[in-house]
Amino acid sequence: MSETATPPAKKRPEFRNINAFTDLPTYRLPAAGWVSILHRVSGVMMFALMPFIIWMFDTSISSEISFTRFTNAFSVGMLGLPGFIWKLLALGLIWAYLHHFTAGLRHLWMDISHKAVELQFGKSSAKVVLTISLTLTALLGAKLFGLY
Amino acid sequence: MSVNYGSKRIVVGAHYGLRDWLSQRVTAAVMAIFTIVLLAQLLLSKGPIGYDKWSGIFASQAMKTLTFAVILCLLWHVWVGMRDVFMDYVKPVAVRLSLQVFTIVWLVACSGWAVQVLWRF
Numbered sequence: 001m002s003e004t005a006t007p008p009a010k011k012r013p014e015f016r017n018i019n020a021f022t023d024l025p026t027y028r029l030p031a032a033g034w035v036s037i038l039h040r041v042s043g044v045m046m047f048a049l050m051p052f053i054i055w056m057f058d059t060s061i062s063s064e065i066s067f068t069r070f071t072n073a074f075s076v077g078m079l080g081l082p083g084f085i086w087k088l089l090a091l092g093l094i095w096a097y098l099h100h101f102t103a104g105l106r107h108l109w110m111d112i113s114h115k116a117v118e119l120q121f122g123k124s125s126a127k128v129v130l131t132i133s134l135t136l137t138a139l140l141g142a143k144l145f146g147l148y
Numbered sequence: 149m150s151v152n153y154g155s156k157r158i159v160v161g162a163h164y165g166l167r168d169w170l171s172q173r174v175t176a177a178v179m180a181i182f183t184i185v186l187l188a189q190l191l192l193s194k195g196p197i198g199y200d201k202w203s204g205i206f207a208s209q210a211m212k213t214l215t216f217a218v219i220l221c222l223l224w225h226v227w228v229g230m231r232d233v234f235m236d237y238v239k240p241v242a243v244r245l246s247l248q249v250f251t252i253v254w255l256v257a258c259s260g261w262a263v264q265v266l267w268r269f
Contacts, residue, residue: 040233043226043229043230043233044230044233046226047226047229047230047251047254050254050255050258051258051261054258054261054262054265057262057265058261058265060199060202061202061203061206061265061269062265062268062269063199063269064199067198067199067202067203101180101183104176104180105180107173107176108173108176108177108180111173
């Protein structure tokens with residue numbers, strides 16, 4: 001063992017077991033990391049809300065009477081909840097679908113092209129995915145809430 | 149298909165999980181095509197979309213068949229995805245198995261409902 005003249009480098013934090021409440025909020029993710037975790041979050045969201053999705057398919061398509069029930073849920077409300085809550089839920093699903101769809105296309109592209117798995121493409125395409133999904137969500141959300 | 153049971157069963161090594169990976173990609177591609185077909189019909193229609201136009205999109209046998217294929221693809225795709233999530237975050241075997249059983253029941257029930265809706269109207 002030999003002593004070195006330079007002082008030891010500042011100890012970096014070691015993560016042996018990440019605590020979701022203390023470590024995750026301070027953990028800085030790159031754009032590709034956000035796309036990745038949000039791909040999971042959006043997928044699980046759509047899985048959990050699947051009955052609501054099929055309910056929308058059912059009521060919107062079965063008959064004209066049920067179609068009115070479908071639109072009323074978002075204007076008047078349903079199950080004691082006002083219409084805007086249901087609109088927010090639908091907007092959540094719109095975001096989830098758009099994100100999952102665009103991030104999924106990025107995945108498919110990376111599976112096909114060897115050039116697409118380079119670091120620079122990973123960074124830039126992740127930003128493109130976030131921009132497209134968030135812009136379209138904002139546009140459709142504005143439409144849903146009658147801003148234009 | 150080669151023998152994959154008994155003493156010949158492959159439980160580790162390369163290519164294990166390739167089928168899941170590939171089926172998730174193929175089902176994703178089918179659903180992406182469906183999304184584009186549906187969006188094209190919605191964007192190319194003129195005027196506000198009421199009940200007649202909306203249900204008209206799903207009226208043809210071709211669209212019903214495509215939608216049916218998409219429901220099956222969704223079932224398979226979500227099963228692979230949710231299993232991945234459980235394998236990553238849920239370590240106790242009993243909890244993981246229960247969640248997987250719940251997922252199968254949830255997905256089969258949901259697809260049954262969706263298929264019923266599709267051919268009822």
